[in-house]
Amino acid sequence: MTATIAFVTPSSAPPWQRWLVFSPAARIVIYAALIFCVGYLVHPIPPLLGWTGKAATPVQQALAQLTIEVTATVVAYLILVCLIERRSPRELSLRAIPTYGVAGLLGGIVLFSTVVGLLWLFGSYHVNGTNPQVDWLPAVLAGGVAAGIGEEVAMRGALFRILEEGVGTWGALAISALFFGGSHIFNPGATLWSSLAIAIEAGILLALVFHVTRSLWACVGLHAAWNIMQGPVFGIPVSGFSRPGWLISSRTGPDWLSGGVFGAEASVVALSVCSLISLALLVIAIRRNSIVPPSWSRKRITS
Numbered sequence: 001m002t003a004t005i006a007f008v009t010p011s012s013a014p015p016w017q018r019w020l021v022f023s024p025a026a027r028i029v030i031y032a033a034l035i036f037c038v039g040y041l042v043h044p045i046p047p048l049l050g051w052t053g054k055a056a057t058p059v060q061q062a063l064a065q066l067t068i069e070v071t072a073t074v075v076a077y078l079i080l081v082c083l084i085e086r087r088s089p090r091e092l093s094l095r096a097i098p099t100y101g102v103a104g105l106l107g108g109i110v111l112f113s114t115v116v117g118l119l120w121l122f123g124s125y126h127v128n129g130t131n132p133q134v135d136w137l138p139a140v141l142a143g144g145v146a147a148g149i150g151e152e153v154a155m156r157g158a159l160f161r162i163l164e165e166g167v168g169t170w171g172a173l174a175i176s177a178l179f180f181g182g183s184h185i186f187n188p189g190a191t192l193w194s195s196l197a198i199a200i201e202a203g204i205l206l207a208l209v210f211h212v213t214r215s216l217w218a219c220v221g222l223h224a225a226w227n228i229m230q231g232p233v234f235g236i237p238v239s240g241f242s243r244p245g246w247l248i249s250s251r252t253g254p255d256w257l258s259g260g261v262f263g264a265e266a267s268v269v270a271l272s273v274c275s276l277i278s279l280a281l282l283v284i285a286i287r288r289n290s291i292v293p294p295s296w297s298r299k300r301i302t303s
Contacts, residue, residue: 004214004290005165007085021084024166024295030084031158034076042071062138062146069150077153091157096215104209104221111222111277112229115270116236119251122269124258125234129248136232139243143231148224155180155203156210156219168294169211169285177203187240189261197266198239201274202226208281211290230264237263 009022020026046052046064056064074092081089119125155176163172181199184190206219231238235245240262251258259267285291292298
């Protein structure tokens with residue numbers, strides 16, 4: 001059990017530190033504040049480089065988003081882990097990129113390709129042509145790399161991991177997934193259904209990927225590949241944001257099947273496929289006996 005939990009409050013910590021520094025709620029608040037502070041410091045850099053404004057190219061605008069989002073979330077996370085938790089950020093070890101990172105990329109490619117293949121079999125997805133000259137790099141940088149690293153470090157590395165230490169695996173899965181789904185509610189074409197679908201198919205799946213592997217690179221690879229395949233390759237809106245893809249495509253049929261204007265993520269096909277993978281990961285976690293009970297239950301067991 002202790003191998004699953006990355007951080008344990010030092011036994012020598014005084015009561016005020018236990019509540020105001022080391023408690024799960026305190027560390028989540030500290031991390032959010034650090035993101036704001038680091039983002040505030042980094043925000044002036046892209047304009048100085050000419051990456052924003054009307055004259056900026058799409059690639060420069062994507063680089064601006066990537067710089068701010070990744071720097072803010074990663075630097076804030078490293079400060080939290082190294083200075084507050086006082087441990088090595090093993091979940092971000094660069095040595096895991098050729099293994100877990102590549103596995104996540106391949107998994108994301110196969111996973112979303114499976115979703116599109118099923119939509120095609122059900123008569124919902126149609127290829128109308130190709131666009132070899134598509135400007136795919138901005139979407140890869142912003143929707144793939146920036147979203148993959150920034151959202152996974154924040155949502156799985158900080159929110160899910162810290163919640164798991166406090167309320168246990170089941171509670172952390174529910175809360176972090178609902179938070180992740182709710183964060184997409186203001187996207188173009190979003191509905192309560194699309195947010196719930198995101199919560200289940202992505203929020204739960206990616207949290208379980210982290211729980212099983214304890215590597216953020218597996219989550220980053222899967223998330224980035226999912227977004228890249230969805231937009232730049234298959235030409236489907238990514239969480240409501242339309243981006244031109246190499247394939248010129250259209251989707252027909254009821255919204256529950258096609259996903260509507262929000263994209264395939266709001267389809268029951270994506271929901272079903274991701275839920276099956278989540279179920280398999282959950283079985284692995286249960287067989288490993290790695291499900292973390294809430295902190296109050298652990299205290300009763302050890303006392």
